[in-house]
Amino acid sequence: MDMASKSTFKKPIGVIGAGSFGLSVANLLAENNRVLLYARNPQVVDEINKQKVYDGFEIDDQIEAINDMKLLAEQCDIIFPVVPSSNFREMIQTLSPYLHPYHILIHGTKGLELSLGEGKSLSDYEVLERKHIRTMSEVIRDESVVVRVGCLAGPNLAREISQKLPAATVIASHFDEVIQIGQQLLRSDRFQVYGNKDLIGVELCGVLKNIIAIASGALGGLKLGENARSLLISRGIAEIIFLGRAMGGKTQSFIGLAGIGDLVATSHSTLSRNYTVGRRLAEGEKLEDILADMKEVAEGINTVRIASKIAESFKIRAPITEALHRVLFEGTTIDEALQYLMKYPLNADVDFM
Amino acid sequence: MQLKSYQSKRKYDPILPGSEDWPVVQISRNRKEFIQEVSEAAISRIKELTRNKTALIEELETTLYKEKARIKENPWKVDPDDDYSFWSKVKAQLVDLSQKRNKDQEEVDELLERIVLRYATEVAGNFNPSSYRFARAVATFGFSRLLNAARLKKFGAFWRNELTLNDKIHINGEVEKLRAMAKKGTIVIVPTHSSNLDSILIGWVIYTLGLPPVIYGAGLNLFNISLIAYFMNSLGAYKVDRRKKNVIYLETLKAYSALALKKGCQSLFFPGGTRSRSGKLEKDLKLGLLGTAVEAQRINIQEDGDKAEKIFIVPVSLNYHFVLEAPSLIRQYLERKGQERYYVENDEFSSSYKILTFLFKFFTKGSDISVSIGEPMDVMGNPVDDDGYSLDPKNRRIDIKDYFISQNKVTINKQREEEYTRMLAGKITQQYSKIARVFSSHLVAFCAFEILAKRNKRLDFFSLLRLPDEDLIIQFPEFKNTCKLIREKIFERVEQEKMTVANHMLEDLDSVIEHGLHNLGMYHAKRPLIKTDDGNITTMDINLLYFYRNRLDGYGLEKYI
Numbered sequence: 001m002d003m004a005s006k007s008t009f010k011k012p013i014g015v016i017g018a019g020s021f022g023l024s025v026a027n028l029l030a031e032n033n034r035v036l037l038y039a040r041n042p043q044v045v046d047e048i049n050k051q052k053v054y055d056g057f058e059i060d061d062q063i064e065a066i067n068d069m070k071l072l073a074e075q076c077d078i079i080f081p082v083v084p085s086s087n088f089r090e091m092i093q094t095l096s097p098y099l100h101p102y103h104i105l106i107h108g109t110k111g112l113e114l115s116l117g118e119g120k121s122l123s124d125y126e127v128l129e130r131k132h133i134r135t136m137s138e139v140i141r142d143e144s145v146v147v148r149v150g151c152l153a154g155p156n157l158a159r160e161i162s163q164k165l166p167a168a169t170v171i172a173s174h175f176d177e178v179i180q181i182g183q184q185l186l187r188s189d190r191f192q193v194y195g196n197k198d199l200i201g202v203e204l205c206g207v208l209k210n211i212i213a214i215a216s217g218a219l220g221g222l223k224l225g226e227n228a229r230s231l232l233i234s235r236g237i238a239e240i241i242f243l244g245r246a247m248g249g250k251t252q253s254f255i256g257l258a259g260i261g262d263l264v265a266t267s268h269s270t271l272s273r274n275y276t277v278g279r280r281l282a283e284g285e286k287l288e289d290i291l292a293d294m295k296e297v298a299e300g301i302n303t304v305r306i307a308s309k310i311a312e313s314f315k316i317r318a319p320i321t322e323a324l325h326r327v328l329f330e331g332t333t334i335d336e337a338l339q340y341l342m343k344y345p346l347n348a349d350v351d352f353m
Numbered sequence: 354m355q356l357k358s359y360q361s362k363r364k365y366d367p368i369l370p371g372s373e374d375w376p377v378v379q380i381s382r383n384r385k386e387f388i389q390e391v392s393e394a395a396i397s398r399i400k401e402l403t404r405n406k407t408a409l410i411e412e413l414e415t416t417l418y419k420e421k422a423r424i425k426e427n428p429w430k431v432d433p434d435d436d437y438s439f440w441s442k443v444k445a446q447l448v449d450l451s452q453k454r455n456k457d458q459e460e461v462d463e464l465l466e467r468i469v470l471r472y473a474t475e476v477a478g479n480f481n482p483s484s485y486r487f488a489r490a491v492a493t494f495g496f497s498r499l500l501n502a503a504r505l506k507k508f509g510a511f512w513r514n515e516l517t518l519n520d521k522i523h524i525n526g527e528v529e530k531l532r533a534m535a536k537k538g539t540i541v542i543v544p545t546h547s548s549n550l551d552s553i554l555i556g557w558v559i560y561t562l563g564l565p566p567v568i569y570g571a572g573l574n575l576f577n578i579s580l581i582a583y584f585m586n587s588l589g590a591y592k593v594d595r596r597k598k599n600v601i602y603l604e605t606l607k608a609y610s611a612l613a614l615k616k617g618c619q620s621l622f623f624p625g626g627t628r629s630r631s632g633k634l635e636k637d638l639k640l641g642l643l644g645t646a647v648e649a650q651r652i653n654i655q656e657d658g659d660k661a662e663k664i665f666i667v668p669v670s671l672n673y674h675f676v677l678e679a680p681s682l683i684r685q686y687l688e689r690k691g692q693e694r695y696y697v698e699n700d701e702f703s704s705s706y707k708i709l710t711f712l713f714k715f716f717t718k719g720s721d722i723s724v725s726i727g728e729p730m731d732v733m734g735n736p737v738d739d740d741g742y743s744l745d746p747k748n749r750r751i752d753i754k755d756y757f758i759s760q761n762k763v764t765i766n767k768q769r770e771e772e773y774t775r776m777l778a779g780k781i782t783q784q785y786s787k788i789a790r791v792f793s794s795h796l797v798a799f800c801a802f803e804i805l806a807k808r809n810k811r812l813d814f815f816s817l818l819r820l821p822d823e824d825l826i827i828q829f830p831e832f833k834n835t836c837k838l839i840r841e842k843i844f845e846r847v848e849q850e851k852m853t854v855a856n857h858m859l860e861d862l863d864s865v866i867e868h869g870l871h872n873l874g875m876y877h878a879k880r881p882l883i884k885t886d887d888g889n890i891t892t893m894d895i896n897l898l899y900f901y902r903n904r905l906d907g908y909g910l911e912k913y914i
Contacts, residue, residue, distance in 0.1 A: 009760065077760060096747075101733075101755035145745045147733070147756065147776065148769075176768045177759065 012036045013185060014076030016091060018044055018065070019296055020158040022082035023057045025108055027162065028186050029080070030060035037065045038072050057162050073098035078106070078181060080152070081136075084297040085111025088136055092143040099144045106150040106171065106182055109136045110206035111299040112306050122305065127313035130247060133306060135203040150178040151199060153206035153258040155265030157272065161191075168192035170258040172202035194257055201249030205258040208243055209266055210274045210300030211307060211321055212236035216267035217278020218327075218334050232320070233267055239318050241352040243307055246314040251352060274300035281327060282334050304328055319344045365528075365563035368535050372482040375565040376617040377589050381480040387612070391473045395608035396465060399601055406458055410450065413464060416599040417443055423596050431576045439471065465601070472605040478568060478591040485566060488584050524558060525853075526726035526788060530739070531667055534729045535564050537741040538663035539617050541646050542567060543781055545635060545669070545789070546623040548676045549575065553584060555621065555669065558724050568613055569621035570606070570642065595627070607645050614649035617662060622646075624781060628678065630686035632903035634670075634785045638778040640771065647770045647777065650732045651757045655765075663741055663753065666734070666777065668727035668784040672855075674794040674872035676900070680879075683900040687818070723855060725788040733773060734780025786907060791843060791854045793869030798901035800835040801827060801882055801890055803914040818895050827890040835914055837862055842913050852908065873901060 012034035015026040026037045039045050048054045048065035066072060072079065073095060083091050088109055113134045114122065125132070134142065137149045150173030161167060171182035171193055179195035187193050196202050212232065219228050240263070241254045253259060266272050270279070277298045280290045287301075308325040311318035323340050326332035332340075372378055380387050403409040420440050424432075446464055450457075534540060544555055552571055559567055571590040576582040593606060614620055622642045625635035646664055653661040676682070728736055731753050735743040743751040756773065757763045804827050809817055840862070846852040857868055870890075874881045879894040881901055892898045 011760070097749070101751060101753075102758040142746075145749075145751050147773075174772050177766055 008184070009033055009078070011077050012064075012075055014038065014072045014079035016072070016079060016081040016095070017083040018048065018054065019082065019084070020055065020057070021108055021156070022080075023054065023059070024156065024158040024161040025080050025082055025152070026063050027057070027060050028188070028191060030062035031188055033062065033185060035060070035063045036072055036075055037063050038069065039065050039067065042067050057158075069095050070098050073103070077102060078104045078185070080106050080108060081140075082108040085109055085113050085136065085299060085302065086297065089113060089139050089143060092140055096144040099146050101145050101147060103146045104148045104150070104178055104181060105140050105144075105146050106152055106173070106178065107136045107140065108152040109299075110153065110210060111136070111297075112207050112303060113139055114306060115142075122309055125309075128309050129313075133247060133310065135200060135207070135247075137199055137203060148175050148178050149173065149199070150175070150182060151203050151206075152182070153202050153262060154194075155257070155262045157265060157269055159271060164190060166190040166192075168194060168257060168261075170194045170196050170202055170256065172196040172199045172253075172258070174199055196253055196256065196258070198250045198253045200247065201244060201253030202258045204244040204247055204249045205240070205254055205256075205262060207299070207303055208240040208307065209236075209259070209263040210298075210303050211324060212240070212263055213266040213269075213272060213274035214278040214281075214298075214300045214304065215320055215324055217270075217275035217280075218282040218337075219278075220270065220275065221279035221282025222334065222338075229267060233263060235346075236267075236320060237263060238350075238352055239320050242316045243310060243318055243321070245352075246310065246316055273298040277301065287328055301328060319346075365532065365561065367563040367565075368532060369565050372485075375482070376613075376619070377480050377566055377568055378482055380568075380613060380616060380618060381478065384477060384479070388470070388473045388477050391477070391605065391609045391612055392466065392469045394612055395469045395473065395601075395605040396462075398604045398608055399465065399469070402600065402604070406461060409461055409465065410447070412600055413443075413461070413468070414447060416468065416601050417447060419599050420597070427596055429574065429577055429596075431573055431582075433475075443468065468601055469605050472597075472602050473609065476591050476593070476606055476609050478589055479586050480566070480568070480589045481586075484586070485589070522554070522557070523721060523723040524561070524726065525723060525790065527667075527728050528562060528726055530729055531726050532562060532564070533739060534665045534667070534737065534741055535619070538665050539614055539649075540564070540567075540619045540729075541614070541664060541666050542619070542621040543624045543643070543666060543668050544621070545629070545671055545785055546625045546627070547629050547632065547671065547673065547682075548678055549628070550677065551623070551628075551671050552590070554671060554722065554724070556584075558669075559619075565619055567619040567621040570610070570623075572627075603641060607641060607648075610642050611645040611649045611652070614646060614664060615652055620646075624778065628682060630682045630689070631906075632676070632679070632683065632686075632900035633906045634782070634789055634904065636782055636907070638781060640774045640778060643778060643781075644770060644774040647732045647773050650753065651763070651765070651770065654754050654757060655763050659754070661754070664732050665729045665737065665741070666732060666781065667729045668781050668788065670725040670727070670785055670789040672723045672725065672790045672792060674721070674792055675874050675876055677876070679874060679897055679900045680877065680894070683896045686900075687815075687896060723790050723792075725790050725853065727784040727788045730777075730780060730784075732777060734777045787851060788853055789904070791852060791858060791905065792872070793855070793857055793865045794873035795869075795901060795904040796836060796840060796843070796858070797866060797869035797882055798873055798898055799905040799910065800832065800839055800914070801892065802895075802898050802902035803911050804831065804835055805895070806911075807914050818899070820895065822891075825891050825895065826885065829884075829889050832890045833862065833866065836866055838913055839910055840865070842910055843908075846908065 013029050014036050015022055015029065016038045018037060018039035026035050029035045037048065039048065044054065045065040045067045048059050048063070052059045081088070081091060115132055115134045116122070116125065137151055140146055140149050150171055152169055152171055154169035156167060156169055168191065169186065171179050173179050174197060183193040183195065215232055215236070216229060219232060237254065237260055240259065241251055244254055245251060266274065269275055273294065273296055277290055277300065281287065304321060304324045307318065307321045310316070311321055319341055323337040327334055327337050369375060399412070400409070403412050417440060424436055424440065443464065450460060531540070542555065544551060552569070566589045568589045568591055570593040571585050573592045573594040575585060576592060591609060610620065624638040624643050626639040629635055646666060650664045653664070731737055731743040733743070733753065733756055735745065735751060737743055743753050745751050754763065759766070805820070805825065806817060809820065840858070843852055843854060847854055858865060870882055870884065874897055877894070877897060879897065881894060881898040882890060882892055885891055
């Protein structure tokens with residue numbers, strides 16, 4: 001097959017969100033297709049269209065930025081929402097009136113949402129039930145008539161993709177159709193696309209690995225070396241599997257490209273936001289100060305909050321998540337957390353297969 | 354939510370007055386052509402699945418092998434006399450084919466055609482409007498006589514008409530909506546399935562509500578019993594043989610169902626497949642026949658665009674205090690759960706005599722049945738408004754066509770439709786647990802079993818079922834408190850529209866418990882629950898108790914005990 005073949009899609013492809021990953025996805029899509037890129041801020045739209053450079057990313061000529069959700073839904077049958085999980089539901093609610101069952105949505109957001117009901121907070125619940133935790137595909141299903149939903153996950157560091165370095169990703173969906181479309185749209189001679197039917201599992205891969213990325217940053221900040229990092233990654237994947245299975249993912253997905261693949265990339269990437277949070281914590285900064293001067297959201301912080309409650313509610317052993325929770329929200333120091341982990345009574349190496 | 358009740362002796366006018374207009378009549382009048390059409394559709398389905406000649410021959414060989422095994426190991430009375438000779442001929446032909454170097458496509462096709470035609474003829478029902486009316490009249494007449502004689506207990510009561518089936522069987526729920534949708538499109542009724550009585554009961558319900566007769570797949574084993582076979586045939590049943598699990602047969606069956614739906618025949622599937630062995634509400638639905646509803650909807654759209662006939666799915670819950678076959682169903686369930694074992698299909702419904710005795714008992718002693726009609730949905734499980742338009746959760750109208758569109762065109766995508774069927778099945782089971790009417794008998798069975806389970810929580814499940822008699826006694830005050838608590842929790846769920854209760858559940862607690870104990874499995878030789886001489890509660894058959902307890906499984910009520 002000619003991988004760089006011209007697209008068979010007549011309509012433009014939509015992307016929602018002009019963050020670094022949204023821009024990367026738009027650029028990948030633009031190699032074969034016209035792309036409409038929705039940005040919330042009109043000034044950003046202007047800048048992208050006029051300068052053809054934004055936030056250090058070059059913008060492909062095939063990309064046109066717009067500020068109109070209605071237009072986006074009318075023009076595009078296939079849309080890639082890539083916005084932070086904290087804005088995701090609101091974004092879908094705005095888009096929803098214009099969506100029809102013929103739309104296909106493939107999101108690239110690696111976060112979870114808590115759906116607790118009006119005015120409730122996490123502390124109001126002694127135990128969480130599965131229905132309280134929504135993955136982004138579930139938010140799409142909750143808020144719109146779209147059923148053909150998929151997600152995009154894998155080791156896709158935005159900076160490397162913009163430098164056109166080789167990489168691969170996973171498209172997950174219950175629908176073969178969605179996987180095939182994703183492959184047709186994104187595949188190129190330096191970008192490989194794998195399919196997976198376990199939508200929830202693949203979404204959780206992207207979500208849960210952020211916890212380990214923060215921990216990896218902390219190890220980096222303390223300069224503890226590569227033995228320690230490998231220990232973290234291998235215990236991390238076990239923890240991800242236990243948490244992920246409890247929420248409905250399949251073990252196989254977590255040891256694939258979106259699971260281990262993404263975990264290794266993020267744990268080594270000193271530039272990633274989650275890693276940076278961990279590193280700065282280890283260097284003695286306070287969480288508020290770190291958050292105050294970060295431009296984009298570090299999904300991992302919210303994920304630690306949710307995942308530690310899940311571990312507690314579903315009675316899962318998740319020592320790394322628990323230790324991070326103490327550091328982030330309960331005032332424990334990184335050193336104390338490390339002590340806790342090194343003394344944790346673990347004996348089985350592989351107990352998740 | 355308290356479902357609207359239609360217990361008055363209300364009569365519904367037929368939706369299509371003359372039997373001439375019933376699609377099912379059209380089909381059986383042109384039975385031969387219909388079977389031909391089914392065969393053609395089935396052949397193209399099978400060819401799509403097998404793709405090339407070699408694969409098709411392989412499929413034929415597998416079919417032959419399975420059919421030979423069936424004839425040898427599991428023959429039934431209803432099997433045709435030429436079963437053996439037919440398949441012997443197929444064998445000869447296949448052997449012949451395998452020896453030729455150039456396998457003749459025509460010869461393979463011809464063989465497939467013969468097998469499919471045979472299957473289609475076997476599956477096809479033989480609906481006849483006059484015997485439909487006759488069967489119905491006999492049933493209604495017979496039931497009324499029994500009922501009046503037994504209930505009024507007066508000389509000459511046999512000929513009175515003071516009581517009708519309406520007094521015995523309560524129909525609740527979205528009756529008007531169902532009737533409205535039957536006028537606007539093709540209805541597919543999907544009931545829960547716990548007893549062989551279900552088929553007859555639902556047939557009566559459909560008639561009472563003035564709906565044209567439905568066609569439905571009935572297990573071929575039921576046609577072994579002459580009394581049932583007669584009713585089945587005249588009520589519009591087509592035959593489903595659960596022994597035949599080969600691809601060619603299954604595709605023929607699906608082609609039959611899809612084509613009948615396309616022709617506007619109201620259909621009925623028991624999506625649970627067989628009767629619920631455990632007594633639980635069905636969770637895992639069989640997707641094969643259900644998928645034909647999705648498929649038929651897409652075909653209608655392909656052929657008629659915006660004017661396409663719409664297909665509506667209507668979940669129905671059949672609720673009993675008493676299931677005749679419960680003892681053998683639960684035995685089979687436990688055997689399977691314990692270890693995979695071959696079991697004999699032989700239960701309380703296995704002869705005409707046993708059924709008649711049951712019917713007599715049913716009509717002469719007081720134990721009511723209720724039928725809850727769920728909210729009609731489109732094939733995607735969306736609710737529909739009074740005009741039959743699909744609605745999204747925000748009550749905006751959706752065009753069903755859009756689900757089948759890819760890049761501006763309606764496309765055929767089998768995997769997509771399989772996924773849609775799975776989603777639909779999920780919506781159906783959700784409705785089941787919402788509309789299933791909780792009876793007093795379910796409440797007492799649940800509470801008693803869970804008290805015993807909690808008391809012995811260190812025991813594994815099978816040891817629990819083997820508790821000695823002296824450990825099965827529950828003190829009445831404890832039992833009453835538990836019933837009180839669980840009833841409150843049920844009421845909370847009713848408030849949240851997650852469950853539905855029968856009216857008798859609203860009475861004072863003592864009456865509800867009395868009513869429950871009295872009605873729970875009332876005709877079993879060993880009663881699931883009885884009062885001991887000193888007023889406490891115990892069971893004569895804990896397996897049966899478990900069976901009836903399971904009706905309340907899956908609502909998360911056990912955590913309160």
